[in-house]
Amino acid sequence: MTFETVFGDTPARRATSLTVARNSPPFEFCPVGSMLREFAPTPLRRQGVRVPQAAHCRPGSGTRRLFIQITGNIIAYVNTQASALSPLFRSDAQGEILARIFLNPDRSFTVAELARAAGTPYASAHREVARIVKMGLAKSEKRGQSLDIRVSTDSPLYRPLAEILRFTYGPPAILPRFLAQVQGIDEAYIYGSWAARREGEQGSAPNDLDVLLVGNPPRAEAYDSAQRAGSALGREVNVRILSPATWAAANDPFTKTLKKRPLVKLELKESVE
Missing domain, CATH: 1.10.10.10 (Winged helix-like DNA-binding domain superfamily/Winged helix DNA-binding domain)
Structure with a gap:
């Protein structure tokens, strides 16, 4: 999700813009410090971003939160809650x-x-x-x-x-290298527990990877590439293949559920850039 808002709601103030990119909601914008006196949350609310009261702006699980300190009209720091994939990394x-x-x-x-x-x-x-x-x-x-x-x-x-x-963060960096060799893949996504952790849901570390391929690739080649990617990642890679029509229609329970849950899109072109 990408949104932009302006800080400073009087003509005398120099406007400061902030653009934050994230993959998917829910997302909470949490003003702190001196920003509390100046923040006008309406532009964010119009775009579906929940802006809680300052008293409720505390780190928690299950919701992305953005913490910003503003001195005057200058953004002093931007910080998001710790990674759910690994506490060793800041974000x-x-x-x-x-x-x-x-x-x-x-x-x-x-x-x-x-x-x-x-x-x-x-x-x-x-x-x-x-x-x-x-x-x-x-x-x-x-x-x-x-x-x-x-x-x-x-x-x-x-x-x-x-x-x-x-x-931890290896799948999106390594999987495209193998999947890009397979013809007929229109889109590729990671779903399941790894995607959930990447999107901020707390839980145990994923043991395997669930990968969705949208297209009509040769199944033997797709499964072989997934197996080689699994060897490189040190974990099993489970592949599910759906036709573009099935993915677009989303009539069956599996596809309906999948589209409601976290999905991490794989950029297959990365392997050839």
Whole structure:
């Protein structure tokens, strides 16, 4: 979900805009600190974002919350609740960025590519990448107007971090590499417990992965690719194939339920960028 609002509701104030991208509701916007005196929640409510009373703006489970501190009209910090996939990472965006870099050591990424993959604003991705490079976990190289970011495989933290990322944020970074080789896949999604954790639902760590393929791929090839992806991820990958017509109609109980539950879309083009 993407929304934009303006802080400062009088003509004398300089307007400050905030755009936040997230995959799906529910999402709560929580004003804190000096922002409480200035915040006008109406624009957000019009777009279906729940804005609770300040007294109820506390971290909790099952709902995404965004915490923002504003001094005057300047955004001082933006922070989301901790990742449900792994408490080791500050946010899902951090985990997604690290996974793309660490689990694809044979390629580089631009900051724009990492921001798009993580579903986070460019400025946030740029700050995250700067931290990673400063710690010596990745290297940056200027190419034209952009920076190419590549993991530092000679770092002593490379292997242990890559293993953690493989079991947490690895699926969207690794699955496209294998599925893109199969013809006839129109769309691909992760569903089930991993998708639920990625969308903020609390629970135990997923043991396997459920993947939905929409299209008409050769089944033997699809299952073989899933098996090879499972070997790379260190867990079983269960594939379900639906035709585009079945997916669009959503007449059966399975498809109806699936569309109501968290889905993480896989960008198959990532493997060839």
